[in-house]
Amino acid sequence: MAFLARRLGAAVLLLGVLSLLSFVLLAAAPGKPENLLLGPRPSTPETRAAIRAQFHLDDPIHERYLSWLGGALHGDFGTSVYTREPVTSIITERLPVTAGLATYALILTIGVGIPLGLAAAMRRGGRLDQGITLTSLVALAVPPFALSILLLYGFAVTLGWFPVFGAGETAAERIAHLTLPAVALAAGEAAVVVRQMRAAALDLVGQDYLTFARARGLSLPRVWISYALRNTALPVLTVGGLLLAANLTGALFVERAFGLPGLGELLVTAVARKDIPVVQALVLLGGAVVVVVNLLIDLTYLAVDPRVRHGAVAS
Amino acid sequence: MLLEINGLTIAGPAGTIVDGVGLTVAAGEMAGLVGESGSGKSLTARAAIGLLPKGLRASGSIRVGGVEIVGTAGERVLRGLRGRRVSLLMQDPFSMLNPLRTAGAHIAETMPGRATREEVARRLAEVGIDDPSVAGRYPFQLSGGMRQRVALAAALAGDPELLIADEPTTALDATTQHEILALLARVQADRGMGVLLITHDLRVAFAICDRVSVMYAGRVLEQGPGTSLAQAPAHPYTAGLLRALPSVEYTLEHLTGIPGSVPPAAQVASECAFAARCDHATTRCRASRPPLREIGDGRLTACVHDTLPRLTARDVATGTLPTGSGEPLLVVDDLVKRYGTHTALGGVSLQVAAGETVGLVGESGSGKTTLARSVLGLVTPDQGRIELDGLDITRRRALTRQERARVHRLVQCVFQDPSTSLNPAMTVGATLAEAATRAEPADRLAPGDLLELVGLPPGYATRRPKGLSGGQRQRVAIARALAVRPSLLICDEPVASLDVSVQAHVLELLRGLGRELGTAMLFITHDLAVVRQIAVRTVVLFKGRVVEQGDTATVLDAPAHDYTRRLVAAIP
Structure with a gap:
């Protein structure tokens, strides 16, 4: 419990620093929000001053930060400078698409990466291992947006199996719409997991306890599950968690390529429009996701490894 | 016969490793397989349970309980045999158990059918663990000896007829070794089980095994009852090994190792494998490969000579060790070091005089390594004082640059494992030249001279x-x-990872250096026989405290402290 309290304290501190940094950096960035808001329309100094007053742009920066922080703590992240909608509702509207994509991609990554990594390790040096290693190298080398275009052209345009654009409405539609983006996102990540899994399993094959388990005549499923999988789970979990965090916050290339109204897409537009409240909220959300995912990984470590649970090794 | 091995040959990419080994283990028999590292004994054991490392192939015949397992048997057949007919106990209790599973889970998963809590507790009691709560503990919460007991219970959980124990005590402390061996012998007798005990420790094999096979360069050179082999070896190699064994009873004048090193099995396929290192070798030995032949009393030897000039196990000329000048060189006074709540050193005081070798004996966790690291400046003690040649070196950081350089020239260290303590990327010459740059210019020796000092050709x-x-x-x-021509050499188990014939050479070298260069040594070891050969005084460390110190002869022959008595009693 002390562990959890310590970690939560650290997380809150981290998010505070992150919000402050992003607030100051965005305020210091060149370009005036009111100019972007007015666009090419002619404006008088009075209208500009009115807008600045409405958005409290002339207050000292620490006051602006504190009032923003006060709102944020109550779940109010302000209103978008551009669309005048509350930031919270913009994000909640976009979140399901990104969350769906990230989860879908993670399932593909784990579902493909772990078995292939194990298979490669078991057939070390053989044709299967070479094939898997080479394929994973190619998947790592192709950037997600290039793969997105290839997939779009092949499966959506030429073959017409999957929709080209949008996120779909019903659950079934959603799955169909997210399949190609998830594959594009998962390919490189699965390659990372394959390599991680292969290395972890190779390390395991040389361990005495695996030989000892076989020498006692344990059944194959038992050797695989309670020896091989459990002992390789930790490094792979760490990578998987970090990939999930990256998917939730940084899938913007793929979202762009497939025209998905997700958070990555939102971030790109908000930055272009200098929509500071939206950007600020997204940065904080990204930070929170990374912190929460890491906390979850640490909790999983606690659950899986008794040595961490009993404080035998430094966590 | 539970195990019948005939003409077993194991080959890898680099050629033959095991060449025509024959071996049997009967029910109720404790069979020993001894040999130095690289003799092929562990591979023979692995082959007998069908678990050869990848890339190695066995040919010949291995029958486990009448079932042939070489060639024809698939993984399914082998899995049926493993655990129920034959089981394996391995060397390292720290890596043999799954770190994520409890002791009880290891036992329960190996038992046929469902395992009840009572049954697991009964199995633990069989290996001398009377506390049933141990079943719920994880390996990292248990000591090395406890882990080895749990591993033995797990290996026996399927009630095998044959247990292969591959160096089961090598990684343990002397007293724990003794306990585990006694336990193994008791369990073997109680169950009427066959045991194949693989060990490099001749004393252990000869003391507890009914029959012993001596392996060398992938083949068996001699076979027979342990006691008669120990008394009258019938092969020059066995005699050489016995002669190289340091004695715990007296200080030998000369420690005689076997000259040369073990050849690869493939190189000596058609001659006596030992001929190149044998004093008695004749042309007959090289003409063809001598077969194992019977010489009566159930003994077999692969030596062609009928009447060897009486092979004595050892010459008993006793020697003396230099006592030093009496001038204190190293003074350790009331040294304390704590790690968290654990006290590694609880007020240790000792002295080493110039030119004197002091043995430091203790089990793992006794603080002997912390003491060595404190003297070397790798650990800063919490309390107490270390003085080296009149200089207070307790806190290295408090010393000036010149003083640190002087300390560096005063004390040097030899570690246990030379394969990790030498930089693999540097040639021997570069390593030595680099070390010599720290010496006084007048004392600086060329790499070739240094090599000659330790009995190696300069060309190395x-x-x-x-x-x-x-x-x-x-x-x-x-x-x-x-x-750097140090006055004090700290030797941290320098011969513990070496084979017995090599160990004798290195010990003799260190003794010579002590005599000729007058180098004082603080010699850390767990092996009392080694202490007897090298140290004129001995300090016994137990749980961070000095429990006994004095003349080596007095400490070993008339131990005063209970712990020292247990150590002496643990010698096989």
């Missing part, structure tokens, strides 16, 4: 550690320590 300077044997590497590590 161009080699890298990979191209040397274990004993040669340890000599290089000693030469590196001598490069």
Whole structure:
């Protein structure tokens, strides 16, 4: 419990620093929000001053930060400078698409990466291992947006199996719409997991306890599950968690390529429009996701490894 | 017969490793397989349970309970045999158990059918663990000896008829070794089980095994009852091994190792494998490969000579060790070091005089390594004082640059494992030259001279550690320590990872250095026989405290403290 309290304290501190940094950096960035808001329309100094007053742009920066922080703590992240909608509702509207994509991609990554990594390790040096290693190298080398275009052209345009654009409405539609983006996102990540899994399993094959388990005549499923999988789970979990965090916050290339109204897409537009409240909220959300995912990984470590649970090794 | 091995040959990419081994284990028999590292004994054991490492192939015949397992048997057949007919106990209790599973889970998963809590507790009691709560503990919460007991219970959980124990005590402390061996013998007798005990420790094998096979370069050179082998070896190799064994009862004048090193099995396929290192070798030995032949009393030897000039196990000329000048060189006073709540050193005081060798004996966790690291400046003690040649070196950081350089020239260290203490990327010559740059210019020795000092040809300077044997590497590590001409050498188990014939050479080398260069040594070891051969005084450390110190002879022959008595009693 002390562990959890310590970690939560650290997380809150981290998010505070992150919000402050992003607030100051965005305020210091060149370009005036009111100019972007007015666009090419002619404006008088009075209208500009009115807008600045409405958005409290002339207050000292620490006051602006504190009032923003006060709102944020109550779940109010302000209103978008551009669309005048509350930031919270913009994000909640976009979140399901990104969350769906990230989860879908993670399932593909784990579902493909772990078995292939194990298979490669078991057939070390053989044709299967070479094939898997080479394929994973190619998947790592192709950037997600290039793969997105290839997939779009092949499966959506030429073959017409999957929709080209949008996120779909019903659950079934959603799955169909997210399949190609998830594959594009998962390919490189699965390659990372394959390599991680292969290395972890190779390390395991040389361990005495695996030989000892076989020498006692344990059944194959038992050797695989309670020896091989459990002992390789930790490094792979760490990578998987970090990939999930990256998917939730940084899938913007793929979202762009497939025209998905997700958070990555939102971030790109908000930055272009200098929509500071939206950007600020997204940065904080990204930070929170990374912190929460890491906390979850640490909790999983606690659950899986008794040595961490009993404080035998430094966590 | 539970196990019948005939003409077993194991080959890898680099050629034959095991060549025509024959071996049997009957029910109720404790059979021993001894040999130095690289003799092929562990591979023979692995082959007998069908778990050869990848890339190695066995041919010949291995029958386990009448079932042939070489060639024809698939993984399914083998899995049926493993655990129920034959089981394996391995060397390292720290890596043999799954770190994520409890002791009880290891036992329960190996038992046929469902395992009840009572049954697991009964199995633990069989290996001398009377506390049933141990079943719920994880391996990292248990000591080495406890882990080895749990591993034995797990290996026996399927009630095998045959247990293969591959160096089951090598990684344990002396007293724990003794306990585990006694336990193994008791369980074997209670169950009427067959045991194949693989060990490099001749004393252990000869003391507890009914029959012993001596392996060398992939083949068996001699076979027979343990006691008669120990008394009258019928092969020059066995005699050489016995002669190389340090005695715990007296200090030998000369420690005689076997000259040369073990050849690869493939190189000596059609001659006596030992001929190149044998004093009695004749042309007959090289003409063809001598078969194992019977010489009565159930004994077999692969030596062609009928009447060897009486092979004595050892010459009993006793020697003396230099006592030093009496001037204190190293003074350790009331040293305390704590790690969290654990007290590694609880007020240790000792002295080493110039030119004197002091043995430091204790089990793992006794604080002997912390003490050595404190003297070397790798650990800063919490309390107490270390003085070296009149200089207070307790806190290295408080010393001036010149003082630190002086300390560096005063004390040097030789570690246990030469394969990790030498930089693999540097040639031997570069390593030695680098070390010599720290010496006083007048004392500086060339790499060739340093190599000669430790009995290696100067030409070895161009080699890298990979191209040397274990004993040669340890000599290089000693030469590196001598490069600054230190007054004090700290030796942390320098012969513990070496084979017995090599160990004798290295010990003799260190003794010679003590005599000729007048180098004082603080010699850390767990082996009382080694202490007897090298240290004029002995300090016994137990749980961070000195429990006994004095003349080595007095400490070993008339131990005063209970712990020392247990150590002495643990010698096989």
